[in-house]
Amino acid sequence: MSTAVRDRGRWRPALDRPALAALLLGLAGLGYRLVLTLLTVPVSNSDEATFGLAALHIAEGREHPIFLYGQRYMGMAEAYLAAPLVAVAGPSWPVLRLPVLALWALFVFLAYRLTRRICAPWFAVLVVGLLALGPERVLRDQLQAVGGRPEVKPAVLAILLVAVGLADGRVRSRPLAAGAAGLLAGLAVWSDWLIVPYLAAAVLLLAWVLRRELLGWCGAALAAGFAVGAVPLIVDSLRASPGQDSLSVVRRISGEAGAAPPLAGRLRGGLLEGVPLATGLCPAGGCARWQQWFGVAYPVLLVAAAVLALVAYRRAAAGPAGDRVGPAAQLALVAGAASTLAAYVRSPLAATDPLNNARYLSVLQLSLPVVLWPLWVAARHVWRGPAGAAGRLAGASATAALAGLAATALAATGLFVAGLGPLRVEERQARQLADVVRRAGLRAVYGEYWTCNRLVFETAEEVLCGVLDGRLMPGQNRYRPYWRQVALADRPGYVLVAGSPADRRLRELLGPRAGAALRAEVGRYRVYHPETAVRPWR
Numbered sequence: 001m002s003t004a005v006r007d008r009g010r011w012r013p014a015l016d017r018p019a020l021a022a023l024l025l026g027l028a029g030l031g032y033r034l035v036l037t038l039l040t041v042p043v044s045n046s047d048e049a050t051f052g053l054a055a056l057h058i059a060e061g062r063e064h065p066i067f068l069y070g071q072r073y074m075g076m077a078e079a080y081l082a083a084p085l086v087a088v089a090g091p092s093w094p095v096l097r098l099p100v101l102a103l104w105a106l107f108v109f110l111a112y113r114l115t116r117r118i119c120a121p122w123f124a125v126l127v128v129g130l131l132a133l134g135p136e137r138v139l140r141d142q143l144q145a146v147g148g149r150p151e152v153k154p155a156v157l158a159i160l161l162v163a164v165g166l167a168d169g170r171v172r173s174r175p176l177a178a179g180a181a182g183l184l185a186g187l188a189v190w191s192d193w194l195i196v197p198y199l200a201a202a203v204l205l206l207a208w209v210l211r212r213e214l215l216g217w218c219g220a221a222l223a224a225g226f227a228v229g230a231v232p233l234i235v236d237s238l239r240a241s242p243g244q245d246s247l248s249v250v251r252r253i254s255g256e257a258g259a260a261p262p263l264a265g266r267l268r269g270g271l272l273e274g275v276p277l278a279t280g281l282c283p284a285g286g287c288a289r290w291q292q293w294f295g296v297a298y299p300v301l302l303v304a305a306a307v308l309a310l311v312a313y314r315r316a317a318a319g320p321a322g323d324r325v326g327p328a329a330q331l332a333l334v335a336g337a338a339s340t341l342a343a344y345v346r347s348p349l350a351a352t353d354p355l356n357n358a359r360y361l362s363v364l365q366l367s368l369p370v371v372l373w374p375l376w377v378a379a380r381h382v383w384r385g386p387a388g389a390a391g392r393l394a395g396a397s398a399t400a401a402l403a404g405l406a407a408t409a410l411a412a413t414g415l416f417v418a419g420l421g422p423l424r425v426e427e428r429q430a431r432q433l434a435d436v437v438r439r440a441g442l443r444a445v446y447g448e449y450w451t452c453n454r455l456v457f458e459t460a461e462e463v464l465c466g467v468l469d470g471r472l473m474p475g476q477n478r479y480r481p482y483w484r485q486v487a488l489a490d491r492p493g494y495v496l497v498a499g500s501p502a503d504r505r506l507r508e509l510l511g512p513r514a515g516a517a518l519r520a521e522v523g524r525y526r527v528y529h530p531e532t533a534v535r536p537w538r
Contacts, residue, residue: 043423046449049456072240075187112127114329126372133280135415149359198340276295281294308377334367372405472509491530
């Protein structure tokens, strides 16, 4: 990736052309995301606010949560990473998102390093260029502190790089490297169970590389590292009542998805919507037909990538392990993508709500290098050497597919940037709402789920909010102390979306007093402060 050159008696690293091109593309993607982070784009929401409030509590020493408040399976790594920044700069959306942005930069760097090692340098540049782009659906997983995916993707790539380095002898301290890989694996399992298929493939590759050392110091270091990384899970399992540990909760949630729709509907939602959305080829509102082509090609490319990896492995079988680990790592990424996609397509959510649930396929970005590798190989073959008519046709088709993929991703990103206006308006209205509530002297209010924790974080807990459902009954209160504190208020306020079921129900209960209770309207929100509390559940 780099060479050393002498500069007035000193040695300094010099990047080769692929590394320099990848650096420039990566910096462009980082700058793009930094601007969006400072603008709070994508817009904030109450899920993200819950992580922000946890970071505030951690910074103040009030709480040390293992899992997201009210959800016993999503790790809180992002809250712990943001806590030092919150302690210094106070709670804000950019401060909360900066660690997630750093995790994205680490992910792209590791993706480049791994792709260069197991594929080709200029192909790694292409991968970085595609990862640098991003419409809203992709950016939500890359910039919002909503748990799990931003930290587990770099962890998997790092484990694969450790395995490659151990196989080709570039890693000096093998037990230390094995221990570090185990630590990352344990942390990844705690952060997000969604990564388990990829993590299993990566750890199996590492175990294959260390197969003669698993009974020695390397095996002990690997197991010890995993145990340390998984300490939060171990502590939770010891403390949780029967059936309330994270694994049991995940199993229960998976079983509550309901009856599975026909396979055709799940395949259509998973491949034609989920894959292009997760890859950054579509806007968040859904994929047009011309953007769905990659979903159709995806399983074909996975099979082609597996065949190429098996052929390369067989050719290197007589050589040292360092020559075989590259194809083996490719197979690990193919297995991770295939397992993740199969698990998603089995879920009814793939058919019933593919737009909102495409986030569960965001980890497929890990396999982007191997999925595109067959296209690169076909294109490179036709341009570098003589080929027959069939070869030229295949090479031209592969070149067109790569160009089409880049053009589609660029178009989706451009459409997103061109439509930032409404998102900025929505975010400004959320901040104006917080200011209005504070100026009205309200310190305890009720609201709907997507209003409450966002409002609490915007006001740095100056305003506390209890969650109500559409019937003005207790809703999903992730942090129960807020509900209890608001319940003590003699005259709470109500912050509701105008025209929502909760707003209509409140006005019905207030009757003629509804007009007098209305204090302000901010965008799509209404702020009420009735003379007496409206608590129909009592």
